[in-house]
Amino acid sequence: MSREAVVSLTRSLAEIPSHEDETAAGDFIERWLREETDASVRRDDAGNVIARREAEGSQAGDSPGNDSLAFVGHHDVVPPADEQVDDDGSYQIEQRDGRLHGRGTADMKGALAAAMLAFRDADPAVDLVFVSFVGEEQGGIGARAAIDDGFAPDRAVVVEGSTGYSDSGVTDVAVAHKGRRGSTLVAGGTAGHASRPEDADNAVYRACDAVDVVRSLDTPETTVLGNHLSGSVAVTEIDAVRRGT
Numbered sequence: 001m002s003r004e005a006v007v008s009l010t011r012s013l014a015e016i017p018s019h020e021d022e023t024a025a026g027d028f029i030e031r032w033l034r035e036e037t038d039a040s041v042r043r044d045d046a047g048n049v050i051a052r053r054e055a056e057g058s059q060a061g062d063s064p065g066n067d068s069l070a071f072v073g074h075h076d077v078v079p080p081a082d083e084q085v086d087d088d089g090s091y092q093i094e095q096r097d098g099r100l101h102g103r104g105t106a107d108m109k110g111a112l113a114a115a116m117l118a119f120r121d122a123d124p125a126v127d128l129v130f131v132s133f134v135g136e137e138q139g140g141i142g143a144r145a146a147i148d149d150g151f152a153p154d155r156a157v158v159v160e161g162s163t164g165y166s167d168s169g170v171t172d173v174a175v176a177h178k179g180r181r182g183s184t185l186v187a188g189g190t191a192g193h194a195s196r197p198e199d200a201d202n203a204v205y206r207a208c209d210a211v212d213v214v215r216s217l218d219t220p221e222t223t224v225l226g227n228h229l230s231g232s233v234a235v236t237e238i239d240a241v242r243r244g245t
Helices: 003-014 023-036 105-121 141-148 203-216
Strands: 040-043 049-053 068-074 094-096 099-101 127-133 155-158 221-224 227-230
Touching (some): 003 105, 023 040, 023 049, 023 105, 105 127
């Protein structure tokens, strides 16, 4: 895989608008995989592009029992600024000081291009899978749809860059993702007049008590490949709604 090939493919991918509708970008990826590889390629109902190459030397029918390694990415992007879009609607991509600049070049069509070329050029010892999801910027709806449909590789490399997590200017290899769970706690009460607080059941106080409980929770911890990892617990929003009279 040459640098020139990665740059060229990145530019082709990054010029395609995919912040409102990922279809055109998915079409490009699907077509490229069919033309450039001997993989089995499919587009699922959600719009994800999934391709699979069997391990070198495997026999017909062996695939279901083989180990699998997946290159995982996405082809949607966040909305561009006005100055990042040409008159014809395509994204402006510029090369300055040896780097491509434009919406999606970093997040994540550059890495996606590298994964596509690696998928094409590899001589896999295990079944090799490539997947580009839709809707990553909308809460991972494409990934969730694929998982619900049975997508479950044995191992996966999420090719999106993780620059600057451990220190400024450092490009890290992340061995795990701490994931996310969002919960909504509802505290109810009975309204009353501030001059007679004893007549009310103050929902604000109860909500504050709930916040204290959340803040006291232990953060999850685990060890992955010899690395000690810890998550986080945070209260991020409080909202008040008055019901009744």
